[in-house]
Amino acid sequence: MSAVLLRRSESITLAYYQPAAARVVLMLLVLCGDCFASDRSxxxxxxxxxxxxxxxxxxxxxxxxxxxxxxxxxxxxxxxxxxxxxxxxxxxxxxxxxxxxxxxxxxxxxxxxxxxxxxxxxxxxxxxxxxxxxxxxxxxxxxxNDAKARSWFREAAEAGIPEGMFCYATAFDNAIGGAPDIAAAKLWYGKAAERGTTKARDALVRLELNGVVTGARCD
CATH class of the missing domain: 1.25.40 (Serine Threonine Protein Phosphatase 5, Tetratricopeptide repeat)
Structure with missing residues (x-):
């Protein structure tokens, strides 16, 4: 039993006098004492x-x-x-x-x-x-499997991972797993760049200058 928890006898005494919500909290603490102890171990x-x-x-x-x-x-x-x-x-x-x-x-x-x-x-x-x-x-x-690659990059990007945003942008930029999409590539390079991804800023500049297929790599 965790040292920070009330002794069982004290819990029972207090629970008798406390409102229902407090009794529930005390019971959870008693039951989960070993859980807390195992975390610290x-x-x-x-x-x-x-x-x-x-x-x-x-x-x-x-x-x-x-x-x-x-x-x-x-x-x-x-x-x-x-x-x-x-x-x-x-x-x-x-x-x-x-x-x-x-x-x-x-x-x-x-x-x-x-x-x-x-x-x-x-x-x-x-x-x-x-x-x-x-x-x-x-x-x-x-x-x-480029289609699966693009799908996983999308999941990472939508989860808010800047590296995922960059990788998802490269898929649109370089037609990985689907057709190229310059607007989508700019969007996701921009999102990654806003979060401090330097290579996304560089790719965005090249995209503005050269159009699609910048050759930016996610690896």
Whole structure:
């Protein structure tokens, strides 16, 4: 039982005199004491190690973006080991599944990466949706499907992920998974640029100058 909770005897005494709403709150605290205790028992060290080795600079869930790792610099083997250990401690943290996916992705184990990204996406990670779209777009040791790539980019963009907005714009710009659409490309490049995505600003300038098919890449 969590130390911050009332002792059971005290809860019962107070509940007798308190209104119904207070009795409900007290009962929930008593019943959930072990839940709070288990949250505090999670090993912060394993989670921090995974974060330090595999978090993405553009992931809104990253706890410290100044310590995040660019994909090209990610050390895949230790990152995968650390993130698997962290997930065993805190399986509910979506960013850990996303970061494990990045580690597998860096190794080229793209089927494993997809499974990790899907778990992260199911838990609500917009960043994972971006990387699933990239897997489908590139098709390296994985299914190549531009229509699915565009669909995942759309989900990430509509979830408010600036990297997803950029990727969705590249789909309209370069006719990935559908017809080109200069207006839509400008719209989503603009949204990403407003949120600080430098490459989106650069692509928007090229689009204004050259029209569609700027060659901007999402990878």
């Amino acid at each position: 999670v090993s912060l060290e394993s989670v921090q190690t995974c974060d330090g080795l595999a978090s993405a600079p553009w992931d809104p869930d990253a706890p410290d973006r100044s310590r995040a790792v660019e994909f090209r610099d990610l050390r895949a083997v230790p990152a995968a080991m650390a993130c698997r250990a962290a997930i065993a401690e805190a399986p509910q943290l979506r960013r850990l599944h996303f970061q494990l996916g990045r580690a597998y992705d860096r190794q080229g184990a793209n089927q494993d990466a997809y499974q990790a990204y899907r778990r992260a996406s199911d838990l609500g990670s917009g960043a994972a949706k971006v990387n699933i779209g990239i897997l489908f777009r590139q098709g390296r040791r994985f299914e190549k």
